[in-house]
Amino acid sequence: DVKVTQSSRYLVKRTGEKVFLECVQDMDHENMFWYRQDPGLGLRLIYFSYDVKMKEKGDIPEGYSVSREKKERFSLILESASTNQTSMYLCASSLPQGVANEKLFFGSGTQLSVL
Amino acid sequence: AQTVTQSQPEMSVQEAETVTLSCTYDTSESDYYLFWYKQPPSRQMILVIRQEAYKQQNATENRFSVNFQKAAKSFSLKISDSQLGDAAMYFCAYRSARGQNFVFGPGTRLSVLP
Numbered sequence: 001d002v003k004v005t006q007s008s009r010y011l012v013k014r015t016g017e018k019v020f021l022e023c024v025q026d027m028d029h030e031n032m033f034w035y036r037q038d039p040g041l042g043l044r045l046i047y048f049s050y051d052v053k054m055k056e057k058g059d060i061p062e063g064y065s066v067s068r069e070k071k072e073r074f075s076l077i078l079e080s081a082s083t084n085q086t087s088m089y090l091c092a093s094s095l096p097q098g099v100a101n102e103k104l105f106f107g108s109g110t111q112l113s114v115l
Numbered sequence: 116a117q118t119v120t121q122s123q124p125e126m127s128v129q130e131a132e133t134v135t136l137s138c139t140y141d142t143s144e145s146d147y148y149l150f151w152y153k154q155p156p157s158r159q160m161i162l163v164i165r166q167e168a169y170k171q172q173n174a175t176e177n178r179f180s181v182n183f184q185k186a187a188k189s190f191s192l193k194i195s196d197s198q199l200g201d202a203a204m205y206f207c208a209y210r211s212a213r214g215q216n217f218v219f220g221p222g223t224r225l226s227v228l229p
Contacts, residue, residue: 031215040124042206043219050215058216090160096215103150104208104217106160 003027006091006107013114019078021110023091030096032074033104036060037088046089049074050096081114088112117142119209119220127226128197135182136192136223138207146212149183149190154204154222163205166190168212194225202227 007022025032031050035043045058047066055066063085067075074093078085091107118141128134140149151163166174166183173181178198182191194201207220 033217035219040221042119042121042221043208045216045218048216088158092160092217094215102148103162103165104152104160109158 004091004093004105004107006089006110008110009108011110011112013078013081013112015082015114017078017081017114019081019112019114021076021078021089021091021112023074023076023107024072025074025093025105026072027093027105028071029093029105030071031094032068033092033094034058034064034066034074034076035090035092037090037109043090046076083114086112086114117144117209117211117218119207119218121205121207121220121223123223124221125224125226127228128194128201129228130197130199132197133193133195134197134225136194136205136207136225138190138192138220140188140190140207140209140218140220142188142209142211144211144213148210148212149181150208150210150217151179151181151190151192152206152208152219153201154206155200155202160206164192197227199227199229201225 004025033048034046049055049068065077089110092104147168149166153161178195204222210217
C-alpha cells in the first residue's frame with residue numbers, strides 16, 4: 001500500500017531552536033510537498049520539489065528551507081523556530097502532472113508546538 | 116493566482132440524510148483538476164473524489180458525487196446516506212493542468228448527528 005511517513009506525530013520545541021521535519025515516501029514519486037495547516041486557512045504550500053535537489057518556493061516560504069538529497073526523502077527545516085510557526089505540518093507526494101489519475105498522497109501530519 | 120473558497124466553515128447532517136458542501140474557485144485557465152479531500156480526526160487526508168475540468172460528466176464515487184459548474188466556477192460535493200464515519204474536515208482543492216501545485220480551500224467541518 002502507498003505510504004508517506006512523517007517522522008514525528010507531535011513535536012515540542014523552544015523558540016530559536018533549529019527544527020527538522022522529515023518525510024519519506026515509498027512510491028517513487030517525483031513530486032513532494034510541504035504544507036502548513038491552520039484553522040480557517042486550510043492548507044498553504046511552503047515548498048515543493050519536483051526532483052532530487054530541485055525545489056520551488058510556495059506561498060509561505062519565509063522562515064523555512066527544504067532539502068531533497070534522495071528521491072524518497074523531503075525534509076523541512078525551520079532555521080530558528082518562532083512561536084508563529086506553531087502549526088500542523090503535512091507532507092505529500094504525487095506523480096508528475098499529466099499522469100492519469102494523478103493525486104496527492106499525504107502523511108499523517110506533525111503537530112509542532114514552539115514555546 | 117488561483118484561489119479556492121469554501122463558504123461554510125461548519126455543517127451538520129442527520130445520519131442517513133444528504134448534505135451538500137460548497138466550493139468555488141477562481142482561475143483564468145480552462146484546463147485543470149478539482150478534488151475533494153477528507154481529513155478525519157486521525158488527520159490522515161484521504162481523496163474523496165476527483166474531477167477533470169474538460170469532462171462535462173460529474174464524477175461519482177459510491178455515496179459521493181459532485182456538481183461541477185465550470186462557467187460558474189463551482190464544485191460542490193454531495194454526500195448521500197450520510198454515515199457517522201463521514202464526520203471530518205473536507206477540503207476542496209484545485210490544480211492547474213500546467214502546474215504541479217495544489218491549491219486548497221479553508222475547509223468545512225462536517226458533523227454527522229446520530
